[in-house]
Each structure stands twice: as structure tokens, then as C-alpha cells.
Amino acid sequence: MPDGLTIRRRGEVSDRVDKRTTSLELLAMSGSLEITRQRIEAGKHFNLYAADDWAGFEFMYLLSGVLALEDGQGGEVSIQVGDYIYHNGLPEEVYFRVETDVELLLVCTPPSFHLIRDDMQEIMALARSVEEKDQQTEGHCSRLERLATLTGERLGLPGKQLIALSYGAYLHDIGKVMVADEILGKTSALSDTEWEEMQRHPDHGAEMLSKKQFLSGAAEVVRAHHERFDGDGYPRGLSGDEIPIGARVVAVVDTYDAIVSARPYKKALAKEEAIQELEKNAGTQFDPRVVKAFLDVVKASSQEDAEGMPHAE
Numbered sequence: 001m002p003d004g005l006t007i008r009r010r011g012e013v014s015d016r017v018d019k020r021t022t023s024l025e026l027l028a029m030s031g032s033l034e035i036t037r038q039r040i041e042a043g044k045h046f047n048l049y050a051a052d053d054w055a056g057f058e059f060m061y062l063l064s065g066v067l068a069l070e071d072g073q074g075g076e077v078s079i080q081v082g083d084y085i086y087h088n089g090l091p092e093e094v095y096f097r098v099e100t101d102v103e104l105l106l107v108c109t110p111p112s113f114h115l116i117r118d119d120m121q122e123i124m125a126l127a128r129s130v131e132e133k134d135q136q137t138e139g140h141c142s143r144l145e146r147l148a149t150l151t152g153e154r155l156g157l158p159g160k161q162l163i164a165l166s167y168g169a170y171l172h173d174i175g176k177v178m179v180a181d182e183i184l185g186k187t188s189a190l191s192d193t194e195w196e197e198m199q200r201h202p203d204h205g206a207e208m209l210s211k212k213q214f215l216s217g218a219a220e221v222v223r224a225h226h227e228r229f230d231g232d233g234y235p236r237g238l239s240g241d242e243i244p245i246g247a248r249v250v251a252v253v254d255t256y257d258a259i260v261s262a263r264p265y266k267k268a269l270a271k272e273e274a275i276q277e278l279e280k281n282a283g284t285q286f287d288p289r290v291v292k293a294f295l296d297v298v299k300a301s302s303q304e305d306a307e308g309m310p311h312a313e
Contacts (some may be wrong), residue, residue, distance in 0.1 A: 036219025056109030095159025168221025
């Protein structure tokens with residue numbers, strides 16, 4: 001090996017962190033630069049921080065896949081393989097949607113890798129705390145994140161709200177870590193005192209998430225996801241547009257998933273029964289516009305599943 005030259009094979013990295021839908025690898029670091037590789041699954045949204053949060057140099061080269069960049073005027077700019085972007089401090093955050101699975105090469109000023117890594121580890125730690133409380137939560141929350149994001153896109157929500165919705169849906173039940181196990185696991189009716197404690201979990205969750213700036217939007221989704229469109233929900237009795245749109249989406253998706261999923265105390269019901277329940281309660285429990293958008297997502301998903309099935313000759 002020539003003096004001063006380092007060769008590393010593809011699997012050899014200085015540091016890495018993996019989340020269910022993304023991975024981040026620190027390939028090399030020298031002086032004022034970090035070289036990082038990131039992989040992100042299709043359907044995810046992410047942002048680049050504004051100068052108030054991080055003002056270093058950032059270069060992003062698209063190795064594979066397709067990204068869509070919000071242009072700030074309601075449109076999008078497509079970023080293809082071989083395209084690259086860079087900046088040295090943004091006046092405001094910018095938002096991307098991952099159209100197909102992507103692999104990015106990042107050249108940045110430290111501590112960019114550690115900022116992203118710390119955010120990812122914070123999310124994973126919060127998710128683990130819920131899973132330890134309820135072993136069924138992980139699958140439920142992952143489904144909610146995916147369906148809520150698709151519904152938010154159908155509603156035309158911008159990137160900032162979609163990111164808050166994604167985190168909020170995934171962590172909507174985080175406040176239950178503060179609720180006694182005997183209450184969470186109870187299969188009979190809760191007493192008035194137990195119900196009062198259960199109703200505190202949205203506030204508990206919001207307080208936990210609001211400690212991190214990048215989760216402040218998700219905190220508001222979590223706080224309001226048990227509010228009802230007619231004002232009869234909790235914890236604040238908000239109604240209509242007083243309820244953050246992300247929370248209105250989570251309320252619909254959460255109810256649908258609860259109906260079609262089996263639980264120790266109930267069997268799973270058919271999709272048709274879940275759809276009927278949503279339609280029946282549109283305008284009272286749920287925002288009718290959100291119900292329509294979500295049912296469009298369910299219909300599209302069902303068609304894709306049917307088209308992917310083998311056909312008899």
C-alpha cells in the first residue's frame with residue numbers, strides 16, 4: 001500500500017447508525033470535512049436545516065434513486081442520479097421526498113454526521129421505550145407512519161407538515177410509557193380514575209417530544225391525536241380546524257388500523273367494516289376531508305395489491 005493512501009472496502013466504515021427506513025455511514029473524516037453515505041427508503045421525507053440550526057457546508061450527490069425537492073412555490077424539482085446540490089448555510093429549511101430508494105454521498109462540515117445520528121438515535125430510543133411497554137406497538141406504529149404519510153400527501157400537505165406527521169404517527173402512543181402497566185393491560189372497563197390517567201397520555205407524549213426541537217411539530221400531533229372533529233375528544237376538547245391537521249390524520253389512521261388488527265382482547269375485523277366505521281363517523285369523530293383522503297389511499301393500495309397478485313392462466 002503506498003504511503004498515505006487508505007483503501008476501505010464497501011462494508012468498512014468509521015461509524016454508522018441504522019433505522020428501519022434509513023442508514024447513515026461515516027466513511028471518512030479529515031479536518032473540516034466529513035464524507036458520509038446515506039440510504040433512505042422510498043416514501044420518506046427529510047429536510048436540510050436552516051442556518052439558525054446548522055450553518056456548515058453541505059454537498060449532496062445522488063448515487064442512485066430519485067428525489068423531489070420542494071421549490072418553495074408549490075412545485076417540485078426532480079433530482080436524478082448524478083445530480084448534486086450544495087450550500088453553505090440556508091436561510092430556511094428545504095424539504096425533499098424520496099421518490100424511489102436513494103443512496104446519497106454527503107460531503108459536509110462536522111458535526112453533520114453526529115447531528116443526524118443523534119436525531120436518529122433519539123427516535124429509536126423513544127420507539128424502544130414504547131415497544132418495551134407494548135410488544136404490539138412497533139408493527140402498529142410503523143403501519144400508521146406509512147399510511148398517515150400517504151394520506152398527508154393525498155391532502156397536499158407540505159414537507160414540514162409531512163415530516164411532523166411521520167414522526168407524530170410513529171410516536172403517537174409514546175405517552176403511554178407514563179401510564180401504569182395494569183391500566184394498559186386491563187381487558188375490562190377502566191374505572192373513572194384509571195380513565196383519567198389514560199387520558200393524560202397525549203400530554204405526556206407531547207411533553208416528551210417537545211424537549212427536542214426537531215420533534216416540536218410531532219409533539220403537537222401527539223398532543224391532539226385523540227381530539228374529535230366535533231369537540232368531544234381529549235385532552236382539550238378541540239374541534240374542527242383547531243385540531244392540527246396531522247392529528248386529524250392520525251386519528252383516522254389509528255382507528256382504521258385498530259379495527260383491522262387482532263388484539264388479545266378482540267379479533268381483527270374486515271377492511272369493509274373499518275371503512276364503514278370511518279364513513280359513519282365522518283363529520284363527528286373524524287374530519288370528513290381526511291376520511292376521504294385516507295379511503296383513497298386504502299383503495300389505491302388495494303388496487304396495487306390486486307395488480308401484484310398472480311393471475312390464473
